[in-house]
Amino acid sequence: MYYQYDGSFPGFLSVVYQAYHDGTSHVEKIENKRAGSSLFGNEKIITSNIDHASSVINSFHQKCGSIAAHTLYYAFMAEQPEREMILFYYICTAFRHIGTLSVCRRDPWIQQVEKWSLKTSNECQRILGLLRFNELAAGMLYAIIKPDYNIVPLIAGHFTNRLPAEEWAIHDIHRHIAAYYNKKTLLITEITEPKHNLDYSKDEQKFRQMWCQYYRSIAIEERENPRLRRSFMPEKYWPYLTEMTADQTLQN
Amino acid sequence: MEIMEKLKILSDAAKYDVSCSSSGSKRKNRINGLGNAAPSGICHSWAADGRCISLLKILMTNYCIYDCEYCVNRHSNDIVRTHLSPEEVVGLTVQFYRRNYIEGLFLSSGIIKSPDYTTELLIKIAKTLRLKENFNGYIHMKGIPGTDSMLIYELGKYVDRMSVNMELPSESSLKLLAPQKTRSAIITPMQFIKNKLTERQEEKHLVKYVPSFIPAGQTTQMIIGASGENDRHILKLSEALYKKVSLKRVYYSAYVPVMTGKNLPALQVPPLLRENRLYQADWLLRYYHFSADEILTADRPNFDLSVDPKTNWALQNWHIFPVEINRAPYEMLLRVPGIGVRSAMRIRTLRRFGNLSYDELRHIGIVWKRARHFITCSGKYYGLRRDDPLLIKKILLSQKNQIIFKQFSLFEGQV
Numbered sequence: 001m002y003y004q005y006d007g008s009f010p011g012f013l014s015v016v017y018q019a020y021h022d023g024t025s026h027v028e029k030i031e032n033k034r035a036g037s038s039l040f041g042n043e044k045i046i047t048s049n050i051d052h053a054s055s056v057i058n059s060f061h062q063k064c065g066s067i068a069a070h071t072l073y074y075a076f077m078a079e080q081p082e083r084e085m086i087l088f089y090y091i092c093t094a095f096r097h098i099g100t101l102s103v104c105r106r107d108p109w110i111q112q113v114e115k116w117s118l119k120t121s122n123e124c125q126r127i128l129g130l131l132r133f134n135e136l137a138a139g140m141l142y143a144i145i146k147p148d149y150n151i152v153p154l155i156a157g158h159f160t161n162r163l164p165a166e167e168w169a170i171h172d173i174h175r176h177i178a179a180y181y182n183k184k185t186l187l188i189t190e191i192t193e194p195k196h197n198l199d200y201s202k203d204e205q206k207f208r209q210m211w212c213q214y215y216r217s218i219a220i221e222e223r224e225n226p227r228l229r230r231s232f233m234p235e236k237y238w239p240y241l242t243e244m245t246a247d248q249t250l251q252n
Numbered sequence: 253m254e255i256m257e258k259l260k261i262l263s264d265a266a267k268y269d270v271s272c273s274s275s276g277s278k279r280k281n282r283i284n285g286l287g288n289a290a291p292s293g294i295c296h297s298w299a300a301d302g303r304c305i306s307l308l309k310i311l312m313t314n315y316c317i318y319d320c321e322y323c324v325n326r327h328s329n330d331i332v333r334t335h336l337s338p339e340e341v342v343g344l345t346v347q348f349y350r351r352n353y354i355e356g357l358f359l360s361s362g363i364i365k366s367p368d369y370t371t372e373l374l375i376k377i378a379k380t381l382r383l384k385e386n387f388n389g390y391i392h393m394k395g396i397p398g399t400d401s402m403l404i405y406e407l408g409k410y411v412d413r414m415s416v417n418m419e420l421p422s423e424s425s426l427k428l429l430a431p432q433k434t435r436s437a438i439i440t441p442m443q444f445i446k447n448k449l450t451e452r453q454e455e456k457h458l459v460k461y462v463p464s465f466i467p468a469g470q471t472t473q474m475i476i477g478a479s480g481e482n483d484r485h486i487l488k489l490s491e492a493l494y495k496k497v498s499l500k501r502v503y504y505s506a507y508v509p510v511m512t513g514k515n516l517p518a519l520q521v522p523p524l525l526r527e528n529r530l531y532q533a534d535w536l537l538r539y540y541h542f543s544a545d546e547i548l549t550a551d552r553p554n555f556d557l558s559v560d561p562k563t564n565w566a567l568q569n570w571h572i573f574p575v576e577i578n579r580a581p582y583e584m585l586l587r588v589p590g591i592g593v594r595s596a597m598r599i600r601t602l603r604r605f606g607n608l609s610y611d612e613l614r615h616i617g618i619v620w621k622r623a624r625h626f627i628t629c630s631g632k633y634y635g636l637r638r639d640d641p642l643l644i645k646k647i648l649l650s651q652k653n654q655i656i657f658k659q660f661s662l663f664e665g666q667v
Contacts, residue, residue, distance in 0.1 A: 102602075102605075103605045105598075105601070105602060106602065106612055111615065125292075125294070128290075128294050129294045129295045129296040129297070129306075129352075129355075130296070130297070131352050132351060132352055132353065133350065133351045133352050134351070135350070135351070141350065141351070143352070158290075161281055161288055162281065162287055162288050163286070163287070163350070164281060164283075164284055164285075165284040165286065166286075166350065207347050207348070207351065209256070210255070210256060210259055210344070210348075211348060211351075211353050213256060213259055213260055213263075214259055214263050214308070214310075215297065215299065215305070216300075217259075217260050217263045217264040217267070218263050218264075218266075218267050218299050218305060219267070219299035219300040219301045219303075220267055220268070220301050220303075220508060221300075221301075222508050222521065222522055223301040223302075223303075223506075223508070223522065223524065224300050224301050225300075225301050225302035226300065226302075227302075228298075228301075228302025229298045229299070229300060229301075229302045231302075232295070232298045232302065232304065233297065233298045241297070242351075242353070243297060
C-alpha cells in the first residue's frame with residue numbers, strides 16, 4: 001500500500017492510524033505529497049485528521065513513554081528525506097517492545113531515529129541562545145532565524161514562558177513559517193508574503209551598538225581562539241546575530 | 253560620561269571573572285513578568301576568545317579601595333574610573349534580556365568605602381530588578397569578603413547564585429599579593445551561605461513555602477599561575493571546598509600578565525594548558541568519583557601537561573587495565589579514558605540484554621582511539637600494546653599531534 005500525506009506531523013500520525021487499520025504489514029511507502037506525485041498514481045491520499053492523530057500520539061505516549069514520544073516528534077521535525085518509513089518502523093517497534101524499547105537501541109534504524117532527534121534538540125538548544133530579537137516601532141519583538149531543522153514550533157513554548165508580556169514573532173525565513181505571540185495566544189503560521197521594509201524603534205540602533213560594544217570588550221585578547229568560537233557558534237548562524245553583523249546598520 | 257563609554261570600561265574590567273554559567277535555577281516567570289531561568293542554562297554567544305557569554309558580566313564600579321597586585325582595578329593603578337547607577341544597570345539588563353542577548357545579569361564590583369556599603373548598593377540593584385521590574389531572569393552577584401552576614405542574607409534572597417572569590421590558592425600568597433584580603437574573610441561568607449542553604453533544605457520538609465535563597469548555589473574562582481602553589485595543592489583545596497562548603501563549581505583562571513608588580517611572576521603567555529588540565533581534574537572530582545589524592549600523588553604534585561589527568565591516572569595504574577567492558581562495574585567504566593558519563597551509562601543499560609559486541613561498542617559514543625587500549629570486549633583486546641603503558645602513551649601522543657611513526661630513511665644523515 002502506498003500512502004500520501006500533507007507533510008505535517010498530524011498528517012503523518014493519521015497515516016499511521018490508517019495503516020494500523022489496513023494492517024501494518026502492507027505498508028510499502030509513505031510519501032510527502034509536497035515532494036511530488038508518485039509514478040503509478042495508485043496511492044491512498046490521507047488528509048490529516050486531528051482526532052486520529054491525537055489518538056495515535058496519546059496511546060503512543062501512554063504505552064511507550066514520554067521519552068519515546070519526544071524522540072518521535074523531534075526526529076520528525078528533523079525533516080530528513082525518507083524519514084516516514086523509518087519513523088513508522090520506530091512506532092511499530094516501540095509498540096511491540098512496550099517498556100523495553102531500550103533493548104532496541106542496538107537496532108541501527110532506531111539509532112538513526114535517536115540521532116535525528118538528538119540533532120533537532122541540539123539545534124533547539126543552540127537557537128534558544130542565538131536567537132536575536134529586534135524591536136520594531138510598534139514595540140513588537142521580531143527575530144529571524146534560518147535553522148537546519150524545523151524548530152520554530154519546538155522553541156516557541158520557551159519564549160511564551162519567558163516573555164509572556166511582550167508581543168513577539170519568530171520567523172523561519174527558510175521554511176516561511178513563523179511563530180507569533182500577541183501577549184495571549186501563540187500562533188504558528190505560514191508566511192507567504194514577508195514584509196520587507198521594517199520600521200525599527202528609535203532605541204533599537206543604540207542597544208544594538210551597546211551589545212556589540214559589550215561583545216567586543218568582554219573578550220580577552222591574550223586568549224583569542226577563533227577555532228573554539230566557531231565550534232560553539234558555527235558560521236552559518238552569524239548572518240542573523242546582532243554582534244557578528246556589527247558594522248552593518250539596520251537595513252530597512 | 254556616556255553610557256556607551258561606561259559599558260566599555262566596566263565590561264572590560266569585568267572580563268577576568270570566569271564564571272558565566274546560568275544553570276541551576278528553576279525560577280518561574282511570575283504573572284506577566286519578564287523572563288525566567290532555564291535550569292540547564294543557556295549560552296547566548298561566544299566571544300572572540302571562545303568563552304561563552306551567557307550573562308551581562310559587568311562591574312558596578314571600578315573604583316576600589318583595595319590594592320591587590322594582580323588586579324587591573326587596583327587602587328594604585330592609573331586608569332579611568334567610573335560607575336554605573338542602579339537605573340543604568342537595570343535598564344541595560346532589561347533591554348538586553350528582552351532582545352534575547354543575555355540570560356541575566358552577573359554583577360561584580362570594586363569596593364567603594366567598605367564591603368558593607370558596596371553590598372548595600374548591590375542589594376539595591378537586585379531589589380529593583382526583582383521587585384520593580386518584575387524581572388525573573390538569572391542574577392549572579394559577587395559576595396564581597398568582609399561583608400556582614402545579614403547583608404549577605406538579604407542579597408541572597410534576590411539572586412540566583414552568589415560567588416565569593418578565593419582569588420589565590422593559599423593564605424601566604426594572599427598575604428603577598430592581596431594584603432587587604434584574608435582567608436577567613438573569604439571563608440566566613442561561604443560558610444554562612446552553606447549553613448543557610450542546609451537550613452533551608454531541612455525547612456523544606458516542614459513547611460510548604462520557603463522563601464528563595466540562592467537557589468543555584470555558590471561558586472568561587474581562583475587565579476592560577478600568579479603564585480607558586482603546585483597543582484596538587486590547588487586540587488586538594490577544590491576538593492575540600494566541594495566537600496566542606498558544598499560549592500557548585502570552582503573556576504580556575506589562568507593568570508593573564510596584564511600587570512607588573514614586584515611579587516608577580518614574569519609570564520609571557522597565560523598558562524592556558526595548565527588551566528585546562530585543572531578543569532579536567534575538577535570534572536573527575538565531581539562526576540567521575542575520583543579523589544584529589546588519586547589524580548595527583550605526593551611524589552608527582554604537578555600535571556603531566558602532555559596527557560589528560562584521566563589517561564595519566566590510567567597509565568600509572570596499569571595493573572588494573574584492560575577492563576572487560578561487559579563485566580566491569582559502572583564506577584570502573586567511568587575510569588576508563590575515552591568513556592564519559594553518558595557512554596558509561598549507555599553501556600550499563602545495553603549490556604543488561606546480552607553481551608556487547610565490537611560493532612555495537614563502536615557505535616556507542618566512546619572515544620575509540622583512546623579507549624581501545626584500556627578495554628577488552630568479550631575478552632578480546634583491540635588496543636596496540638597490552639603490556640607497555642609507556643608505548644601506549646607514545647601512541648596516544650602521536651595521534652594527538654598527528655605525528656605518524658617516522659619511517660626509517662635509507663639515507664639518514666646524507667644531504
